[in-house]
Amino acid sequence: MAKNIRLKVARTQMDLSQQQLADAVDVTRQTISAIERGDYNPTINLCIKICKVLGVTLNDLFWEE
Amino acid sequence: MAKNIRLKVARTQMDLSQQQLADAVDVTRQTISAIERGDYNPTINLCIKICKVLGVTLNDLFWEE
DNA sequence: TCTTAATGACAACTATATTTTACATTTAGT
DNA sequence: ACTAAATGTAAAATATAGTTGTCATTAAGA
Numbered sequence: 001m002a003k004n005i006r007l008k009v010a011r012t013q014m015d016l017s018q019q020q021l022a023d024a025v026d027v028t029r030q031t032i033s034a035i036e037r038g039d040y041n042p043t044i045n046l047c048i049k050i051c052k053v054l055g056v057t058l059n060d061l062f063w064e065e
Numbered sequence: 066m067a068k069n070i071r072l073k074v075a076r077t078q079m080d081l082s083q084q085q086l087a088d089a090v091d092v093t094r095q096t097i098s099a100i101e102r103g104d105y106n107p108t109i110n111l112c113i114k115i116c117k118v119l120g121v122t123l124n125d126l127f128w129e130e
Numbered sequence: 131t132c133t134t135a136a137t138g139a140c141a142a143c144t145a146t147a148t149t150t151t152a153c154a155t156t157t158a159g160t
Numbered sequence: 161a162c163t164a165a166a167t168g169t170a171a172a173a174t175a176t177a178g179t180t181g182t183c184a185t186t187a188a189g190a
Contacts, residue, residue, distance in 0.1 A: 017136060031178055033138065040177070043106045043147080044127055051128075058123035062109055063116075082166060093149055098168065105147070108177075 003038040006061050010054040011036075025049040068103040071126050075119040076101075090114040 011021055018032045025032075027046060034040050035050075047062055054061070076086055083097045090097075092111060100107050100115075112127055119126075 019136075028179055029137085030139085030180085034178085037138075039139095041108045041110045043108055043177070044112050045106045046178090047109050048128070058128045063113070063123045084166075094167085095150085095169085096148055099148090102168075104169095108147070111147090 004036050004061065007050070007054075008036050010056050010061060014054055016053075021050065021053060024053045069101050069126065072115070072119075073101050075121050075126060079119055081118075086115065086118060089118045 011018070016024070018036070019029045022029045022032045025046065026049075031042070031046075035042050047058060051058055051061055076083070081089070083101070084094045087094045087097045090111065091114070096107070096111075097115075099105050112123060116123055116126055
């Protein structure tokens with residue numbers, strides 16, 4: 001996976017730290033960090049939770065044409 | 066997770082069996098079956114692969130408002 | 131400076147996605 | 161009725177998502 005810049009942008013637009021987002025979706029900071037760095041392949045349920053907290057959709061953060 | 070009817074519909078619209086879709090995205094038939102039944106929580110990369118084969122987007126199959 | 135919050139990164143562990151093997155049921159064609 | 165393809169489902173094994181603990185670096189404020 002490539003770096004997920006869109007996630008980082010959406011998170012900072014909501015003025016949330018990695019830790020705060022992690023708490024909101026009930027995972028660890030390391031998991032959020034790894035997703036932003038593009039080091040891995042989260043589950044769809046986690047992606048959905050993240051999107052809901054950030055007020056965006058799956059396509060906004062995880063779909064590439 | 067709930068049953069994923071939209072996936073089943075999109076698959077049948079492309080006239081693919083579970084086995085054919087599984088082959089196309091390089092997983093087993095059982096994995097496709099489990100996703101359609103809603104028994105679990107696939108990874109985002111697998112969701113993306115499935116969407117691309119079926120000519121739809123993540124929101125089409127996996128996003129609920 | 132000094133301190134604290136935020137982040138990158140990694141190793142070892144645990145939880146769970148996915149595979150493999152296998153059996154049963156349903157559906158469509160002959 | 162028979163056959164083959166498609167599907168539901170389950171148990172045991174394997175691969176990997178996500179945790180826990182830890183250390184280093186950077187940026188901002190006092």
